[in-house]
Amino acid sequence: MPTDEDELRDLMKAGLDGDAAAHRSLLERLSRHLRAYYKSRLSRIGRSASEAEDLVQEALIAIHTRRHTYDPAEPFTPWAYAIARYKLIDHLRRTKAARADVPLEAAGEITAHEDHVDTESAIDLARLMARLPAKMRNAIQHVKLDGLSVAEAARRSGMSESAVKVSVHRGLKALSAVIGREKAS
Amino acid sequence: MKTSSLIDMLSANVETVDRRQVPRTIATAGALGAVVAIVAVLAALGGRAGLADAHAISFLAGKLVFTLALVVFALIFLGRYARPGGERRAPFGLIALPFVAVVALGLLSLLAAPRAHWQAMLVGDQWLECLLSIPVIAIVPFALVMWAVRRAAPTHLTRAGALAGLVAGSISATAYALHCVDDSVPFVALWYGGTIAFCTVAGAALGPRLLRW
Numbered sequence: 001m002p003t004d005e006d007e008l009r010d011l012m013k014a015g016l017d018g019d020a021a022a023h024r025s026l027l028e029r030l031s032r033h034l035r036a037y038y039k040s041r042l043s044r045i046g047r048s049a050s051e052a053e054d055l056v057q058e059a060l061i062a063i064h065t066r067r068h069t070y071d072p073a074e075p076f077t078p079w080a081y082a083i084a085r086y087k088l089i090d091h092l093r094r095t096k097a098a099r100a101d102v103p104l105e106a107a108g109e110i111t112a113h114e115d116h117v118d119t120e121s122a123i124d125l126a127r128l129m130a131r132l133p134a135k136m137r138n139a140i141q142h143v144k145l146d147g148l149s150v151a152e153a154a155r156r157s158g159m160s161e162s163a164v165k166v167s168v169h170r171g172l173k174a175l176s177a178v179i180g181r182e183k184a185s
Numbered sequence: 186m187k188t189s190s191l192i193d194m195l196s197a198n199v200e201t202v203d204r205r206q207v208p209r210t211i212a213t214a215g216a217l218g219a220v221v222a223i224v225a226v227l228a229a230l231g232g233r234a235g236l237a238d239a240h241a242i243s244f245l246a247g248k249l250v251f252t253l254a255l256v257v258f259a260l261i262f263l264g265r266y267a268r269p270g271g272e273r274r275a276p277f278g279l280i281a282l283p284f285v286a287v288v289a290l291g292l293l294s295l296l297a298a299p300r301a302h303w304q305a306m307l308v309g310d311q312w313l314e315c316l317l318s319i320p321v322i323a324i325v326p327f328a329l330v331m332w333a334v335r336r337a338a339p340t341h342l343t344r345a346g347a348l349a350g351l352v353a354g355s356i357s358a359t360a361y362a363l364h365c366v367d368d369s370v371p372f373v374a375l376w377y378g379g380t381i382a383f384c385t386v387a388g389a390a391l392g393p394r395l396l397r398w
Binding site for chain 2 (some may be wrong): 005015016017018019020021023024027028029053056057060061062066067068069070071072074078079080081082083085086090118120121124125140141143144145147149152166168172173176177179
C-alpha cells in the first residue's frame, strides 16, 4: 500500500514537470493537512479558525512559489513540514505571540491529521492584488485568475512569454510579502 | 478568500520547474563573487612577490588548499541550508572542523619552532592589512551569495546567513592569499581563520533580517 509520503511525492514530482492536475491534487491534500496542523497549534493560544486558514493559504502560496527548492532525491514530507513550521513561527513572531506556548513538534506530524472544513480566510485577494505593481497584477489576473494561456496573456499585455512567467512568479511572491507585512502592522 | 479558490489560482497554467535552480544560482553567485574578489585583490593590492622561490609557491598552494576547501565545504552546506528543512540534513557543528584543523596545525608549527620566533610567526608583516582586507573584500561576494539564498527558501535563517558569510569570507581569503606574503601556518590560522570566522558571525547576525521570506 502506498503511503501518504509516496503519493504526495509523486504528485509533487508530476507538478514540477508541469502536470496541473497533479499539482492541484497535491495542494488540495496538503491544505487539509495544513489546516489540521495550524488549527491544533493555534487553538492552544486561543486563536481563531480563520487565522489558521490565513496560515494554510500562506503556506500553500509558499509551497507553490518555492517548489523549485524541493530536491526530488529527498523525502517530500519533511520539506513541506519545514515550510509549514517556518510560516507558523514567522506568523507568531509577526503577531507577537509567545512562541513558548505553541508546541512545534517534529516532522512526520504534518500528514498525521486532516481537516476538510474550508472556512473563509481574512486574506482579501482583490485588495492585496491592488497593491501589486501593474505588470505583476495583470500577469496574475490573466494567467492565474482568468485562465488565459501564457501566450495569450503575452499578446494582450505586449510582453514576452518569459516576462509574463517571471511577472506571475514575482507577483505571487510579492503577494505573500504583502500578507506578511500587513500582519506586522 | 476560500482556500479552494486559492488552489484554483495556483494550479492554473502550472509551469515546468527547473530542479537544478538552487545549486546553480548559488554556484553562479559564488563564481561571480570570486571573480570580483580576485580582480579587487590584484588591482588594489597586487599579486604576491617571490613566486620564483619553491618555498613561496608551496606556501601559496597550502593557503589556497585551506581556503578553497573551506569554499567548497561551505557551498555544499549552504546548498542544503538554502532549502526548507536543510538544517535536518547537515549537522551545523561540522563547519567548525576546518577551523579546528588549521588552529591545530598552527599550534604544532609553533611548538616545533623556537620560542623566539613565535611572535614573528603569529604577527607576520601584514597582519593589519589581512585583518582589514578579508572582511572588506568579502562584502560583494556576501551580497551575491545572499541574493542567491533569498531566491531559495531557507528555514533556519541564522545558520543560512552564517554559511553565506563563511562562503564569502573563504572566497575573500582565497583571493587575498594571491597577495599575502606572510608564509607561516600560525599566521594563516590566526588571521585567515579569525577573519573568516568573523564573516561567518556577521552573516549569522544578518541572516534573520536579510533572508526572511
